[in-house]
Amino acid sequence: MIKFLDLYKINDRFRDAFQAAFSKSLDDAHFILGTNVTTFENEFADYCGTTYCVGTANGLDALMLILKGYIQLGKLKKGDKVIVPANTFIATILSVLHAELVPVLVEPNPDTYNIAVDTDKELFREAKAIIMVHLYGQLADVEVFHKIAQDFNLLLIEDAAQAHGATSNLNNRKAGNLSDAAAFSFYPTKNLGALGDGGGVTTNDSELVDVIKLLRNYGSKEKYTNKMIGFNSRLDDLQAAFLSLKLKTLDSDNDQRRKIAKAYLTGIKNSKLKLPFYDGTKNHVFYAFVIEVDDRSNFIEFLNKHQIQWLIHYPIPPHQQEALKDFSHIKLPLTEKIHKRIISLPMSPVMTEQDIQTVIDVLNTY
Numbered sequence: 001m002i003k004f005l006d007l008y009k010i011n012d013r014f015r016d017a018f019q020a021a022f023s024k025s026l027d028d029a030h031f032i033l034g035t036n037v038t039t040f041e042n043e044f045a046d047y048c049g050t051t052y053c054v055g056t057a058n059g060l061d062a063l064m065l066i067l068k069g070y071i072q073l074g075k076l077k078k079g080d081k082v083i084v085p086a087n088t089f090i091a092t093i094l095s096v097l098h099a100e101l102v103p104v105l106v107e108p109n110p111d112t113y114n115i116a117v118d119t120d121k122e123l124f125r126e127a128k129a130i131i132m133v134h135l136y137g138q139l140a141d142v143e144v145f146h147k148i149a150q151d152f153n154l155l156l157i158e159d160a161a162q163a164h165g166a167t168s169n170l171n172n173r174k175a176g177n178l179s180d181a182a183a184f185s186f187y188p189t190k191n192l193g194a195l196g197d198g199g200g201v202t203t204n205d206s207e208l209v210d211v212i213k214l215l216r217n218y219g220s221k222e223k224y225t226n227k228m229i230g231f232n233s234r235l236d237d238l239q240a241a242f243l244s245l246k247l248k249t250l251d252s253d254n255d256q257r258r259k260i261a262k263a264y265l266t267g268i269k270n271s272k273l274k275l276p277f278y279d280g281t282k283n284h285v286f287y288a289f290v291i292e293v294d295d296r297s298n299f300i301e302f303l304n305k306h307q308i309q310w311l312i313h314y315p316i317p318p319h320q321q322e323a324l325k326d327f328s329h330i331k332l333p334l335t336e337k338i339h340k341r342i343i344s345l346p347m348s349p350v351m352t353e354q355d356i357q358t359v360i361d362v363l364n365t366y
């Protein structure tokens with residue numbers, strides 16, 4: 001069986017260090033917003049090249065707290081329109097709804113799957129913010145969106161939940177430092193994944209940081225003094241310790257993911273499979289290697305028969321989910337088509353050469 005993502009093997013590399021961190025945490029007995037959180041926040045900000053990182057409970061909250069933070073600062077107000085990709089994980093859109101803002105769903109570029117740039121300019125005129133999702137680990141069209149954000153006076157936000165370490169070809173800046181504020185998820189399957197939930201906001205905006213630090217902690221800086229209607233969304237201290245340990249191998253893990261992707265892209269020669277666009281640079285960290293196929297159910301049967309695990313990122317587009325029935329009347333043909341055709345191949349930095357070759361050989365016989 002070739003695993004889709006071997007979480008056991010990924011984390012087993014850190015077993016001794018994790019156990020030492022756990023033991024130290026037990027000894028220190030400072031479980032909430034302890035030194036591990038501050039240390040990781042500093043390390044991750046340094047890694048991304050931003051001045052600040054604020055740990056949160058998960059990636060959805062990181063996005064939501066950015067939006068709520070801008071509302072507190074008067075830069076957004078209830079009912080403002082926020083441009084989001086239609087082709088994304090539902091969390092991007094939920095964050096906008098939870099902040100009582102209005103998501104405007106935009107179709108993707110069919111080659112990169114990221115939000116298309118050639119969108120009706122009227123949408124930008126009406127909106128107040130854009131959330132770019134670096135989907136599957138590939139940077140969105142950052143330069144174009146910078147220009148759009150400038151021209152239309154929009155806040156630019158990254159959903160970098162799938163793109164830890166993705167680096168722009170133009171200015172060598174990393175995901176997290178390509179917008180006004182960025183949200184990360186440290187969900188266990190992510191390129192930088194904790195052993196539970198986790199998230200974070202990176203930004204160079206000190207005002208936003210101050211507000212998010214309050215919002216994540218009951219609106220409180222001083223214990224039992226509440227300045228605003230906050231949440232409980234703190235990055236867990238033990239998870240922060242684990243993340244600091246795993247951050248050390250993020251770059252080499254991403255290199256390994258790109259190596260696997262390059263092997264798939266050169267090795268898989270099958271006209272029935274559409275392989276993903278990749279320009280060969282560090283602007284992609286291959287959170288997922290997503291291909292397209294006409295008859296997906298047949299292909300799934302084939303993969304199952306050959307014991308190759310797969311996933312679909314994602315089987316139902318957000319606007320067709322029961323939860324978002326208010327959006328179900330919107331026609332998004334590209335997004336709908338992509339969701340019917342895509343499937344993700346095994347991609348984990350601990351795959352062996354033999355696993356990679358087996359996937360290639362098997363797919364060439366489909």
Ligand SMILES: Cc1ncc(COP(=O)(O)O)c(C=O)c1O
Binds near residue numbers: 061089159197
């Ligand atoms: C694109 C995207 N945004 C947001 C999130 C939300 O992150 P979390 O699951 O940590 O809340 C995810 C997580 O899967 C994601 O893939």
